Amino acid sequence: MTDPTDFMKHTAPSEGESTPWAETRIDTSRPSIARVYDALLDGKDNFAADRVIADHYRQVPGAPRVPWDNRAWIGRVVRWLVAEAGIRQIIDIGSGLPTASNVHDVAQAIAPETRVAYVDNDPIVLAHGRAILASNDRTTVITADAQEPEGIFGNPELRALIDLDQPYAVLLAAVLHHVPTGEDQKVAAGIRERIAPGSYLAIANFHDPGDPRAQGIETALVEKGLGSGWVRPYPQHRMYFGDLDLVHPGLCPANEWHPDDETPTDSPVHHLYLGGVAKRP
Ligand SMILES: C[S@@+](CC[C@H](N)C(=O)[O-])C[C@H]1O[C@@H](n2cnc3c(N)ncnc32)[C@H](O)[C@@H]1O
Known part of the structure; x- marks a missing residue:
């Protein structure tokens, strides 16, 4: 059976491309709050752009x-x-x-x-x-x-x-x-x-x-790309x-x-x- 989250392993489909998940338009090149938080909880549903923000956050003493x-x-x-x-x-x-x-x-x-x-x-x-x-x-x-x-x-x-x-x-x-x-x-x-x-x-x-x-x-999250x-x-x-x-x-x-x-x-x-x-x- 197809894993319904398979689409996450790829970047968002391009304009006009048809996939079962095309309507969700997940953009993995930009950080998402949910995925940054997942990274901070040692989850695996996150991408490089999310981990960059998580790394900035982790540099604040005690914040992790x-x-x-x-x-x-x-x-x-x-x-x-x-x-x-x-x-x-x-x-x-x-x-x-x-x-x-x-x-x-x-x-x-x-x-x-x-x-x-x-x-x-x-x-x-x-x-x-x-x-x-x-x-x-x-x-x-x-x-x-x-x-x-x-x-x-x-x-x-x-x-x-x-x-x-x-x-x-x-x-x-x-x-x-x-x-x-x-x-x-x-x-x-x-x-x-x-x-x-x-x-x-x-x-x-x-x-x-x-x-x-x-x-x-605040600086690590707001100013380093999460917004x-x-x-x-x-x-x-x-x-x-x-x-x-x-x-x-x-x-x-x-x-x-x-x-x-x-x-x-x-x-x-x-x-x-x-x-x-x-x-x-
Ligand atoms: C830091 S996570 C917290 C997840 C969970 N509530 C917890 O505390 O473990 C914040 C979540 O809120 C969602 N979120 C942020 N702004 C929102 C909004 N305006 N409406 C609904 N969800 C929002 C994000 O997508 C993300 O999944």
Whole structure:
């Protein structure tokens, strides 16, 4: 059988060329956020242009730790949402390429009936997601942009899986720092204002606490060719949650959010990444 991701092993088809994936127009000569992140997590779904950016990022002291801390934070948040808050529907916006311990793996290990909709604006995520999730009827993957929330919440595939009148959780992990300043607040507000009572919003992003390494991260990502990856001070992160109720322990360094036995307590960069979970009462 043909591997549905075979197209990724080549550069984008030229104009007029017909391939099963021609409509996705994956350009491997330019870095993509999803593939750079995959490279930073030691994945294999990335290309030379992505690895150049990942190498710039790795030169910032301590920065290579942050993507792993983020994945661990997502795992703890999903476990908390399903096991403690009773959530059974999750929308993961800016979900990225499949990795170890995906959101549906974590959630369905606790409550198999949990439904998960993955959303990303990079079509490569859909291609990989469909291949991997084909056998899981409680999970879907759609291509949509966080900056156009109607395209997410009005998507028929998502609505077939997620009952938007019932409580659900929205994850926005490592996404808003890729949305330009000003637009990031609109994205958060667009989701916040939509979510049903009893629903949760979980957000995590790079933080600028005045540490020069934060600026180093921004330079490595924004100025070396990726074009996004802004670090922002605490008040801007806090505004994402608006009038929602932040759950304990509030908006804090991700490693301090319900740490478990595997959460590093001595990370030199834990102040560079903030996460929080809030509820619409
Ligand atoms: C750094 S990855 C994070 C992946 C995953 N959320 C995690 O934290 O492990 C950011 C993802 O967000 C996606 N993304 C960036 N901007 C987006 C937007 N405006 N709408 C939807 N997805 C977006 C990228 O394509 C990428 O897959």
